[in-house]
Amino acid sequence: MGGVKGLMLLTVTVAITLIITLSEAQPEANFKCSATSTATCRSLIDFKTQNATTLRHIQTLFNVKHLPDILGANNLPSNTTGTYTVGPNQAIKVPFPCRCQNGTGLSNHVPVYKIKRGDTLFNIATTVFGGLLKYPQIVTANNIADPNNITTGDNLWIPLPCSCDEVGGTSVVHYGHLVEAGTTVEGIAATYGTTQQILLSLNGISDPKSLQAGQVLDVPLKACSSSVKNDSLDYPLLVANATYTYTANECVKCKCDSSNNFLLQCEPSLLKPTNWSSCPSMQCSPNILIGNTTSSTDSCNRTTCDYTGYTSHNISTSLLTHDTCAVPPSGSSGGSSGGPSSGASRNTLQGLVWNNLLIVIHLVLFFVYLL
Numbered sequence: 132m133g134g135v136k137g138l139m140l141l142t143v144t145v146a147i148t149l150i151i152t153l154s155e156a157q158p159e160a161n162f163k164c165s166a167t168s169t170a171t172c173r174s175l176i177d178f179k180t181q182n183a184t185t186l187r188h189i190q191t192l193f194n195v196k197h198l199p200d201i202l203g204a205n206n207l208p209s210n211t212t213g214t215y216t217v218g219p220n221q222a223i224k225v226p227f228p229c230r231c232q233n234g235t236g237l238s239n240h241v242p243v244y245k246i247k248r249g250d251t252l253f254n255i256a257t258t259v260f261g262g263l264l265k266y267p268q269i270v271t272a273n274n275i276a277d278p279n280n281i282t283t284g285d286n287l288w289i290p291l292p293c294s295c296d297e298v299g300g301t302s303v304v305h306y307g308h309l310v311e312a313g314t315t316v317e318g319i320a321a322t323y324g325t326t327q328q329i330l331l332s333l334n335g336i337s338d339p340k341s342l343q344a345g346q347v348l349d350v351p352l353k354a355c356s357s358s359v360k361n362d363s364l365d366y367p368l369l370v371a372n373a374t375y376t377y378t379a380n381e382c383v384k385c386k387c388d389s390s391n392n393f394l395l396q397c398e399p400s401l402l403k404p405t406n407w408s409s410c411p412s413m414q415c416s417p418n419i420l421i422g423n424t425t426s427s428t429d430s431c432n433r434t435t436c437d438y439t440g441y442t443s444h445n446i447s448t449s450l451l452t453h454d455t456c457a458v459p460p461s462g463s464s465g466g467s468s469g470g471p472s473s474g475a476s477r478n479t480l481q482g483l484v485w486n487n488l489l490i491v492i493h494l495v496l497f498f499v500y501l502l
């Protein structure tokens with residue numbers, strides 16, 4: 132009798148362990164990236180923690196060289212400082228360089244994390260980096276022989292998901308969006324100016340209802356068209372809608388804004404340059420600087436002194452005329468299909484738990500029957 136009870140207890144324990152294991156069910160994020168293997172580009176990823184933190188901490192954790200790059204990615208005022216407090220569960224977009232390899236995009240050997248005493252790969256993935264990746268991805272990326280034996284002080288490459296691919300024939304910035312409980316694929320698509328259909332196919336999701344809170348979704352953000360030439364060191368300069376960034380050793384600030392017909396708008400940044408003792412000339416002619424408009428022939432067509440790229444020595448400019456009014460053919464919300472989609476909640480998760488509870492109950496009944 133005691134043996135049977137022991138077996139029951141064991142069965143229940145095993146079943147409960149199974150439930151707990153199945154509960155961490157968000158899929159591992161792998162973004163398709165089929166651009167050539169030498170291609171690198173800028174990507175964005177959400178980061179949030181349970182505890183309040185600062186922008187400086189996030190900058191250090193992700194090895195972002197310049198704080199203004201984080202400010203621009205989040206469209207925060209450019210005078211925001213590193214002590215800016217980020218609230219618990221407030222998502223901050225972190226910019227990082229992406230590289231395509233074998234059809235998958237990964238952060239280009241950043242961030243590098245130094246292992247602290249007491250760290251496990253599991254807690255580095257889930258807690259330190261807020262669940263942006265799964266610990267086996269750290270194991271693979273770093274060729275770790277024994278995941279249970281890591282050495283304090285060693286440096287780990289944290290491979291974040293990203294992509295450099297165009298979407299629908301247009302330039303985009305790929306943004307790893309952390310799915311919030313209660314949101315839907317359709318809602319996320321509407322928020323970020325894309326369609327449900329594009330999100331589903333980009334992420335290989337067949338059923339929108341399978342979306343889970345905490346999952347990292349590849350969201351393509353429309354990038355502004357720029358006048359940067361292909362021999363410039365920052366080509367292609369991709370700046371996502373509703374963000375700004377710095378380029379040319381931080382001498383130039385460029386913003387992307389839907390209200391300007393998605394034309395990139397650049398101007399002198401007034402920041403201290405990072406690789407020059409002072410910023411080189413940034414003018415089209417005397418008194419006409421990057422960003423200055425020289426004439427507007429009508430309400431829409433404007434001639435502006437455009438930023439067209441930089442070399443290790445200088446910054447190039449050109450007077451160009453653009454139509455700042457034309458609105459691209461609308462068609463942004465056509466992708467709704469298939470009934471009311473349920474929000475990403477613990478729905479799926481609850482389903483799993485209930486299914487497994489049923490299994491437990493059946494097992495218990497079976498053993499009671501044996502008695």
Ligand SMILES: *[C@@H]1O[C@H](CO)[C@@H](O)[C@H](O)[C@H]1NC(C)=O
Pocket residue numbers: 180181182258
């Ligand atoms: C959050 O703060 C609490 C209390 O200060 C601490 O115990 C916990 O380890 C912190 N969590 C993280 C993820 O830093």
Ligand SMILES: *[C@@H]1O[C@H](CO)[C@@H](O)[C@H](O)[C@H]1NC(C)=O
Pocket residue numbers: 208210211
């Ligand atoms: C940042 O600049 C804005 C004006 O653009 C000003 O109102 C604000 O006080 C400034 N904030 C800081 C922290 O300097």
Ligand SMILES: *[C@@H]1O[C@H](CO)[C@@H](O)[C@H](O)[C@H]1NC(C)=O
Pocket residue numbers: 232233
């Ligand atoms: C990429 O794929 C090639 C062949 O398909 C393989 O030889 C190589 O090891 C792969 N590289 C990585 C980093 O997985």
Ligand SMILES: *[C@@H]1O[C@H](CO)[C@@H](O)[C@H](O)[C@H]1NC(C)=O
Pocket residue numbers: 277280282
């Ligand atoms: C852990 O790895 C180190 C070398 O990196 C090795 O010397 C040590 O024996 C290993 N410990 C265990 C318990 O495997």
Ligand SMILES: *[C@@H]1O[C@H](CO)[C@@H](O)[C@H](O)[C@H]1NC(C)=O
Pocket residue numbers: 322323324325352353372373389
């Ligand atoms: C661009 O960003 C604005 C402001 O966030 C947003 O209202 C608009 O839907 C976005 N458009 C596209 C096409 O991404």
Ligand SMILES: *[C@@H]1O[C@H](CO)[C@@H](O)[C@H](O)[C@H]1NC(C)=O
Pocket residue numbers: 361362
């Ligand atoms: C760069 O652009 C020029 C035209 O501006 C074009 O002729 C050339 O083929 C392009 N080069 C590459 C490598 O795409």
Ligand SMILES: *[C@@H]1O[C@H](CO)[C@@H](O)[C@H](O)[C@H]1NC(C)=O
Pocket residue numbers: 406443444
């Ligand atoms: C910095 O400038 C020098 C020449 O002034 C150049 O050789 C070097 O590549 C530049 N470094 C970066 C990171 O742009």
Ligand SMILES: *[C@@H]1O[C@H](CO)[C@@H](O)[C@H](O)[C@H]1NC(C)=O
Pocket residue numbers: 398399419420421422423424
């Ligand atoms: C040209 O641009 C500079 C810097 O952005 C600005 O301070 C200046 O007012 C502009 N001049 C004209 C005539 O618009």
Ligand SMILES: *[C@@H]1O[C@H](CO)[C@@H](O)[C@H](O)[C@H]1NC(C)=O
Pocket residue numbers: 429430431432454
């Ligand atoms: C802007 O200029 C283009 C030619 O460069 C012209 O076809 C178009 O009609 C102009 N737009 C307006 C609103 O006048």
Ligand SMILES: *[C@@H]1O[C@H](CO)[C@@H](O)[C@H](O)[C@H]1NC(C)=O
Pocket residue numbers: 442443444445446447
């Ligand atoms: C910029 O520097 C390049 C060499 O790197 C030179 O060929 C070119 O003429 C320079 N352009 C200007 C406008 O000074």
